[in-house]
Amino acid sequence: MAQRKLNKQQQTRVRAQQDRTRNKQTTSDDSAEHQQLDGIIIQHHGKQAIVENETGELIKCKIRQNLGTIVCGDQVIYQSKKDDQEGVILAIKERKNVLVRPDFRRKPKAFAANIDQIIIVAAPEPELSEHLLDRYLVVLESIGLRGIIVVNKTDLLSDTQLSEIQEQLKAYKDLGYTMTFTSTKTSHGLESLKGILKGKSNILVGQSGVGKSSLINQLLPDLDLRTNELSQANHGKHTTSSSTLYHLPFSGDIIDSPGIRDFSVWHISEQQITDGFTEFKPYLGQCRFHNCRHINEPDCAIKLAADKGEISERRLKSYQNMLMEIEQG
Numbered sequence: 068m069a070q071r072k073l074n075k076q077q078q079t080r081v082r083a084q085q086d087r088t089r090n091k092q093t094t095s096d097d098s099a100e101h102q103q104l105d106g107i108i109i110q111h112h113g114k115q116a117i118v119e120n121e122t123g124e125l126i127k128c129k130i131r132q133n134l135g136t137i138v139c140g141d142q143v144i145y146q147s148k149k150d151d152q153e154g155v156i157l158a159i160k161e162r163k164n165v166l167v168r169p170d171f172r173r174k175p176k177a178f179a180a181n182i183d184q185i186i187i188v189a190a191p192e193p194e195l196s197e198h199l200l201d202r203y204l205v206v207l208e209s210i211g212l213r214g215i216i217v218v219n220k221t222d223l224l225s226d227t228q229l230s231e232i233q234e235q236l237k238a239y240k241d242l243g244y245t246m247t248f249t250s251t252k253t254s255h256g257l258e259s260l261k262g263i264l265k266g267k268s269n270i271l272v273g274q275s276g277v278g279k280s281s282l283i284n285q286l287l288p289d290l291d292l293r294t295n296e297l298s299q300a301n302h303g304k305h306t307t308s309s310s311t312l313y314h315l316p317f318s319g320d321i322i323d324s325p326g327i328r329d330f331s332v333w334h335i336s337e338q339q340i341t342d343g344f345t346e347f348k349p350y351l352g353q354c355r356f357h358n359c360r361h362i363n364e365p366d367c368a369i370k371l372a373a374d375k376g377e378i379s380e381r382r383l384k385s386y387q388n389m390l391m392e393i394e395q396g
């Protein structure tokens with residue numbers, strides 16, 4: 068069922084109600100037997116969500132009507148009776164960021180919030196795509212996050228092949244992107260990856276087949292136990308297709324979001340795409356035309372820098388392809 072649309076006056080009233088709730092101001096229908104508590108969304112499905120409270124308990128909560136989209140990682144205020152394992156989500160706390168992906172109608176759909184780090188997982192099989200890496204990095208830059216690149220399945224590579232991939236990705240390392248190489252078969256690089264994830268809220272993205280699930284299984288040795296706990300909190304229903312937040316045993320969180328393989332750029336602006344190529348920054352404003360798009364305009368400072376080898380020709384081409392993508396909708 069589609070959510071009922073509100074007029075501006077109703078929207079203002081809903082926002083005011085949420086503001087009062089965030090400030091822990093009780094409303095007329097509150098009673099002494101109810102508690103307003105802080106929690107985090109561990110899993111969301113339909114009109115309900117699993118909330119973890121400050122003591123680690125999992126509470127199945129209904130979502131108050133017209134509250135807006137709730138996603139994994141949201142900090143919320145919920146209400147429940149004492150000693151009750153069910154409740155109602157009253158308000159979403161202010162987010163520091165939100166990740167979106169296109170739905171089946173190509174409209175942006177939020178799927179995770181309050182992320183500190185995005186881990187872009189690549190591998191030699193399927194073939195590593197630098198253009199796909201660029202798309203991830205540009206979208207992440209648009210929400211103020213720096214992507215971290217993990218090349219998994221290094222056990223498939225000879226020393227020569229590993230050196231070739233390291234050289235292939237050198238441009239990203241030179242731009243300051245954190246990069247590490249891992250193998251779940253040999254455990255190579257896993258301690259380095261744990262150090263990167265430690266104390267942060269993380270999410271893994273990447274093409275199907277790069278080994279995201281294998282990495283998560285290595286990072287969460289008690290994954291089956293946690294999955295069973297979530298199933299019990301959801302009264303036995305399995306929701307393996309939902310994004311789920313897990314606490315890492317060495318501190319920090321990781322969100323497992325099945326189906327997140329690609330970030331499209333059609334929902335961000337041309338300026339955000341330009342800003343996402345951080346190596347362009349020293350040359351911006353030096354082109355002959357103030358509205359230069361760095362495609363085929365004369366006296367383009369960025370094209371000149373590429374000709375001189377100061378920026379990557381391949382990265383410039385990737386940028387131009389993204390502009391064409393948003394033009395085509």
